[in-house]
Amino acid sequence: MTHHVSVKDVTADLLRQWEHDPYNLLQILIGVQQTFQHISTTAVDLIADKLSLPRASIEGVIGFYSFLHVQQRGLYDLLMSDNIVDQMSGSRELAGLLARRLDVKSGTTRADGAVSLGYTSCTGMGDQGPAALVNNRALTSLTPQRIEQIAELIEERVPLGEWPQELFAVSGNIQRRDLLLESDLLQGAAIDAVVSRGAEQILSELEESGLRGRGGAGFRTALKWRFCRDAAADERVVVCNADEGEPGTFKDRVLLQAYADRLFEGMALCAGVIGASRGFLYLRAEYFYLLEDLQQELQRRRDANLLGEDILGQAGFDFDIEIHLGAGAYICGEESALIESLEGKRGIPRIRPPFPVTEGYRGRPTVVNNVETLIAAAMIAVHGAEWFCSRGTDDSAGTKLLSISGDCARPGVYEYPYGVSIEAILRDCGARDVQAVQVAGPAGQCVPPSEFHRAIAFEDLSTGGSMMIFNQQRNLLNAVENFADFFVHESCGLCTPCRVGTTLLQKRLRKVVSGHATSEDLAMMRTIGSVVRESSHCGLGMTAANPILGSMEKFPGVYSEKLKSTGFEPAFDLDAALDEARKITGRDDAGAHIEGGGV
């Protein structure tokens, strides 16, 4: 909220800070946005000139990310988290309250430029919602009283730094600890393990442990590291995917907040094993509030010779970590889109092969791992494969952190051995009268009570960690609609089925929700949905129809009760469509109306 610095000076500083490197374009743009609440043509021109990039490409990057704008946003840029769980705890009503109180319409900036209001995808605070962001700072546990307080702070132009700290308090909420969170990890122990025992030993240990990626895909970690280690290259890269964007998950946020030392330990371990000298933590913009602490943790580790040159005295073991911020794009959780974003570009998933392990960041062999995976790897290097395999199932060794939210008494982070049943989890978190559980976020599955005996495991219900609970009083279609909207908002737009199909599905679903659909519409949703699933370019598209296809299969009743009995209903209200013509002609007689609004 600086008003008296010039765009030119700030942009020039940012360009210097990021070494005039076009690969750092996104980080430069984020800096400009945060300083001036928008990215002006002056800034774009300057950046285009200094980085020798076409202006339209820079604008294309701005246009891709939700948190970058060419139009001026308010001094206070407020975005309400719009996940279904936030909605269930009253976020929409609070947004309405705020809009009335501040006299600003949702999706707009107030005329005096003081405030913008809008919605954003899940901010990762499902256990302490309704949540929001104000200029990238996380607001939690919102209530009507807090909304009133925030409105006053804004009207009095109180700088964010002077707002009461309790508004920004984020609690850890760890409700159940198991193997990972109960065991110790001495600082430097995992790095010492690779230095003293060698990369091959560590890889064997990881292989034996059966560790698989915790982000959802479940690729074998040892295999990924080995592919990268074996790829011919002078430089290799370790990337931690901290773009925890799956609606309803927040366990990585807790790990970043309370276990960052273990994460960096895991990244350095990976660097030691694969021979990487560069590391990146790709941090979602919603977790910007963690940035300073994470930077300090990195500095502590440099001071302790756990990062930097000749780590732990091992000549030639050079490795350091930079933090890059995201800017509001769920797709950047997909590893190749994340790499594009790290390179300062639009987050479009790459064509594979080549896979990142052979050609990743700037064409260098790159390991991309989830926060939880890297921590688990560090723990395995120290405590051993046997320790890790003491929990879990044959195909899913170890434990899984779950982010539990929605209708239950004790939302929060739960660490469970793989193989735990939905039933057991619901008992532990105090969920009663449950209608459905959404496992693995919108991209996952909506599980009905008849399947609550099923287990969290790669071989059954595979998940990155999101678990949202809906009781019998909830209208499941609201959740399905929320998820369909989410995919429309987050589709990158590259491939036809995901770009267009998600919007067509959204329109049909709205027809169902508004009570105008027939069985024809359901059939059409199945057709469109299966094309989106089968022909999309990446995992986002392949799963984007899941909320609709899955709920039609598992909860047919919520659809059938909404259907009209007629065989055909128009996609729009014909009578309403005539309204403009009636206004122009000044007619409003019976002949100027179509009865019933349709054929």
Next chain:
Amino acid sequence: MSKHLVIDGREIPFAEGETIMDAALAAGVYIPHLCHNPEFAPHGSCRMCMVTVNGRHSAACITPAAVDAVVENNTDALMAQRRTLLQMLFVEGNHQCPACEKSGACQLQAVAYYCGMLAPELTHLYPRREVDASHPDVAIDFNRCILCELCVRASRDVDGKDVFAINGRGIGTHLVVNSESGKLGDSLFDAGDKAAHVCPVGAILPKHRGYDVPIGERLYDLEPISKIGDVAAQEVD
């Protein structure tokens, strides 16, 4: 000894490093496609070339050919999927074939005929898009753009001008022109550019010679695209 893969029961030779599309094109096997043009690196975005490879859905233009690959291309299920994908492209933009100068020589239309797409069927999105007639020799009708990015690739990789770029995200994704005004006339674009000759639809069109080929004599009027090939391949630079 050359390597072979199987497409619809037929053995097709391929060289190391080729994609399924490369092998198919070389052997004269038609796999419908819009964003692919063998002169450029594959893009994999239109998804018209979706085939199954050993039962797995894959885009032929970006999937490496392999000796154990059994590819299904011309099946009822895949043709039905292509019709839906085509319908998506038709309802996403504003495609008025009867009024379009490119009608009869349009790859989108020709692939639609080939796949048996008879009507758009899906909900029209009716986007508001501009026509840019600012350039003296070439006009752009954004209503017809299908986001194949061939002009983006041609201008960047061949012309070295970066005249085009992509902005927006999701359904808001759109083609833009790199100039201060955003108009083609203020850009470095020239009618002789490669980018002026790669558009598979009627989005980028030369001025001063409208409708000069009569109906009945247009590119795809007598033979289907599976025999004639791509629009860009017919362009005389």
